[in-house]
Amino acid sequence: MLCPFLNKGRFNVPNFSFSYSTHHDIPPKVLELYKGIKMRDRYHLAKSITLVESIRKDHKIQSQQLLSLILDAQHENTKETGNFTSTFRIGLSGPPGVGKSTFIERFGMHILSQGHRVAVLAVDPSSVKTGGSILGDKTRMPELSRQDDAYVRPSASHGTLGGVARNTNEAMILCEAAGHDVCLVETVGVGQSETMVAEMVDMFVLMVPPAGGDEIQGLKKGIVEISDLIIVNKSDGIFANAAREAMTEYTSALKYLHPRTSFWSPQVIKVSAKTNSGLVEAWELMQDYYNIMKSSGELFKKRGEQRKLWMWRQITSELLDRLGSDKEIKNLVDKLEQKVFNGEMTSGVAADYVVDTFTHKYSITETN
Numbered sequence: 001m002l003c004p005f006l007n008k009g010r011f012n013v014p015n016f017s018f019s020y021s022t023h024h025d026i027p028p029k030v031l032e033l034y035k036g037i038k039m040r041d042r043y044h045l046a047k048s049i050t051l052v053e054s055i056r057k058d059h060k061i062q063s064q065q066l067l068s069l070i071l072d073a074q075h076e077n078t079k080e081t082g083n084f085t086s087t088f089r090i091g092l093s094g095p096p097g098v099g100k101s102t103f104i105e106r107f108g109m110h111i112l113s114q115g116h117r118v119a120v121l122a123v124d125p126s127s128v129k130t131g132g133s134i135l136g137d138k139t140r141m142p143e144l145s146r147q148d149d150a151y152v153r154p155s156a157s158h159g160t161l162g163g164v165a166r167n168t169n170e171a172m173i174l175c176e177a178a179g180h181d182v183c184l185v186e187t188v189g190v191g192q193s194e195t196m197v198a199e200m201v202d203m204f205v206l207m208v209p210p211a212g213g214d215e216i217q218g219l220k221k222g223i224v225e226i227s228d229l230i231i232v233n234k235s236d237g238i239f240a241n242a243a244r245e246a247m248t249e250y251t252s253a254l255k256y257l258h259p260r261t262s263f264w265s266p267q268v269i270k271v272s273a274k275t276n277s278g279l280v281e282a283w284e285l286m287q288d289y290y291n292i293m294k295s296s297g298e299l300f301k302k303r304g305e306q307r308k309l310w311m312w313r314q315i316t317s318e319l320l321d322r323l324g325s326d327k328e329i330k331n332l333v334d335k336l337e338q339k340v341f342n343g344e345m346t347s348g349v350a351a352d353y354v355v356d357t358f359t360h361k362y363s364i365t366e367t368n
Contacts (some may be wrong), residue, residue: 052170070177087181091197094207101140103273108144117149119175123187165196210243235270
């Protein structure tokens with residue numbers, strides 16, 4: 001059953017107001033990007049995401065200024081209206097070849113037809129090692145990427161997986177500020193990327209192929225445990241029987257897993273992106289999840305816990321960056337690594353020595 005505000009075809013995207021007098025020290029470039037985002041300008045949105053992806057120190061400062069403007073406006077809107085502003089963040093994962101690209105394009109077009117504005121972002125673990133991006137490429141979603149109310153963005157092509165995930169997390173905030181009330185975050189089903197995506201979205205959806213038996217056993221238990229909805233894709237033609245079998249087996253497997261929240265039990269649904277079968281039902285299930293989580297207060301709590309988690313992730317990342325950029329510490333680490341390698345020192349002792357040296361050095365710097 002859908003909530004009244006969902007029947008209007010749009011999640012709760014606020015009409016932000018902004019007082020320039022309170023941010024007189026903000027650079028003109030940042031203010032221009034902010035105004036462009038408020039006007040839902042695709043060019044300024046793209047430039048803003050590029051800014052948050054940059055590793056340059058001055059760009060990092062500017063990106064944080066921009067994000068602060070957006071969050072301040074969001075906070076003011078919440079105080080004025082008394083309404084917790086939230087869009088719908090959906091994570092989508094699955095093994096290569098499961099049909100995520102086709103599904104996202106067809107699914108995205110369906111959501112657009114309901115009056116929503118859709119953003120598609122990507123977390124691509126391969127980009128960390130290869131310097132390229134295989135996900136989010138607009139050529140995979142030509143029809144969706146041409147729509148005025150849709151925005152498709154590839155993954156950042158540099159940095160650590162944590163850095164790429166952080167960029168995606170901040171890109172979501174920018175897309176939402178630009179009026180995209182549904183954000184689809186796509187990741188390939190490998191490594192730690194699924195967990196990181198699950199930690200930044202409201203609902204995590206696992207897409208699986210129409211297969212049973214050994215194929216199901218081969219899927220990591222962890223990714224099934226963090227899934228709020230399992231979609232068996234390609235449920236048509238010669239795969240119809242296999243899809244039914246897979247649906248039965250996943251439904252049975254979920255009975256033995258403890259739900260992550262008492263308000264929702266993960267479900268399994270068959271879909272064929274090729275024939276558009278099951279897309280309406282999948283969207284209705286997702287909306288049901290959203291409505292239940294929001295009305296129960298779980299969504300507000302979940303978003304808050306995620307923000308705290310990402311704060312600590314970013315603290316860790318920033319400290320590692322500072323350790324790596326300090327020449328004295330880097331030379332020390334090189335020596336200690338050799339001692340650890342030779343078995344002359346434990347990793348724990350070496351780590352304590354590095355941290356103590358670093359904190360002592362900067363405590364002296366501060367007192368001077």
